[in-house]
Amino acid sequence: MSYSLLLSVVIASHVGLSPTNDDDRPNLVSGWAETANTDCGNELVCLGARSSLVNSSMATLIEGGCFPDGSGCSEAQSLVLVSLKKARDSIELERRESNLVLSFEQLQSASLDEERMLLVVEEWISTAEAVPCELSDQICDTGKLWLLGEADSAARSLPGCNEATKLGCWSDRSAVRDAIDARIAPIRASFFQRINWPDAGTWGASAANAAWTLVQHADADPDFQRAILERLNKMSSLSKTDKRHRAFLTDRVALASGEFQVYGTQGRCTESGWRMFAVIDASNLDERRAELGMIPIEDYTAEVSPACS
Structure with a gap:
């Protein structure tokens, strides 16, 4: 069974929950946490999806008054928190074992020069471009949104310019940003041809935020x-x-x-x-x-x- 199909089976019973019903929130977050702990290999798309679900789950817990240090958490929320920390540690271990950079935050802390940073960004984009997702494969699409969202962040957060940098630095940065945006554009269009909108209530705030960022920065269209x-x-x-x-x-x-x-x-x-x-x-x-x-x-x-x- 492929990693995307495996994860879709795990989350299938949770994706139809209403985004506005607070009574459904514990079940939804529990389902996200379960999926985030599913071992699906070291593929960038899979690890991106799991990271997205961890972030969305943590955001939902915090919104409900349950904090990462355990304060304010009910017994059920505490169990979910333990599950999320397990998932986070597993993702990080798999990432390190495969020598992968999974987020812009990691990219910033890796002390890479700009050329190598751009190679990582291109890997994110090309992976999102190459991996096919079935119409019902929400987890696969969640992983692709994660990678494209991180690429978008990188496009707008490359090392800054200052008086000591070469003449034309800002125009160089703009050219890099525009080039990354151009790479993302057809993948973004393909996603929204299949998906109406990845609402935060079923996809998670992390996926919805990534989608919104991609649309917000599509000023060329x-x-x-x-x-x-x-x-x-x-x-x-x-x-x-x-x-x-x-x-x-x-x-x-x-x-x-x-x-x-x-x-x-x-x-x-x-x-x-x-x-x-x-x-x-x-x-x-x-x-x-x-x-x-x-x-x-x-x-x-x-x-x-x-x-x-």
Whole structure:
């Protein structure tokens, strides 16, 4: 049995749970943890899927008041926490034994030069491109989303430029980012031809975040962004995570169309920090944000401004 089929069998009884029913959360996280502990070999896609499920499970536990140190956890949550730590250790052992780099965080800590970093990124992309996923093979697609999401992060977080670097450094960085985006684009398109949207309630927040990042950064294809936004608007039930994703994409599409944004998620860096682009009905902006569980715009500005320095 292939690793993707094996994992699909394990999770099959869990993927249909409602993303908005808190009563289902313990069963869902338990299923994710079980799947994350399934031995499926050392393939990048498989390890990426397992990592995604671990991250999603931990995020869901924390949202429910159960923390990694065990505080605030019920007996059932504590058992899941033990299972997740076991899965995390297993993934790390398999990764090291196979000498694999599985995430951008690991890539940053590996002390590689830029050329070798880009080779790792290309391996992620080419693996996601080469591995076929059946329509019902959610775990395979979760692994591909993980790899593409990490590649997208790398494209925007290569070693920075400073006064000591060669002339044209920033344009070189932009060229690298654009090249990675171009490699990702057809794989992203293929994914969304088969999958409507990987909602956080059934795929996990990690997978949903990766998908949202890929769509959010598809500025070279505004028609694609608009099509995904239409899908999200037509979905009858969205998790809090997906509602926030929709808000960001709503603003992105509006700005691309020359319109004011709605939720104030888009802006630019200035000498004094991040500054929001114009919004409609600015006096009620925080009320609209609060409806989606988003923090007030003043707090958001303070949160993202350090990235501008």
